[in-house]
Amino acid sequence: MADAGIIQSEVLLIAYKSYADSTPWVYIDCGRFGGLAETMDEAVRYRLCVPGRHGELTRVILAGPTCDSADILYEKSPCCLPRDLEEGDRLQILSAGAYTHTYASVGFNGFAPLRTVCI
Numbered sequence: 001m002a003d004a005g006i007i008q009s010e011v012l013l014i015a016y017k018s019y020a021d022s023t024p025w026v027y028i029d030c031g032r033f034g035g036l037a038e039t040m041d042e043a044v045r046y047r048l049c050v051p052g053r054h055g056e057l058t059r060v061i062l063a064g065p066t067c068d069s070a071d072i073l074y075e076k077s078p079c080c081l082p083r084d085l086e087e088g089d090r091l092q093i094l095s096a097g098a099y100t101h102t103y104a105s106v107g108f109n110g111f112a113p114l115r116t117v118c119i
Contacts, residue, residue: 003075006092006096007036009030009091009092010088011090012029012087013025013026013087014027014060014085015027017045021049023061023083024058024060024080025060025062026062026063026085028063028065029065031066031073032064032072032073033064034065034074036096041068042073042076045074047093048079048091048094049061049092050081050085050089051090053081057080059079060078060080060085061074061075062074062075062078064082069073
């Protein structure tokens with residue numbers, strides 16, 4: 001059995017909103033407007049995988065690449081990613097299905113839509 005649709009994303013930035021903030025924000029190159037529309041209100045919780053990173057997990061807030069304040073995927077219920085995650089790491093969004101491609105059928109805010117590879 002295999003996942004129906006895997007989005008290969010890249011970690012663009014890991015940052016903190018303030019010095020007092022203990023939860024890192026992880027920005028990836030695919031966000032709500034790049035195919036992950038079903039994360040609205042955190043309705044769909046995609047399984048995430050970081051190939052090559054198998055260490056201890058930490059809670060993060062996951063966000064997309066745009067300047068839009070709605071491009072936050074998981075903030076109210078942060079997800080967990082490897083503590084040793086680094087910018088440039090690949091993040092796989094598993095079981096993304098077919099709709100993610102159609103949601104990203106046009107560019108938003110200068111970002112190209114998802115490239116689809118069928119196997």
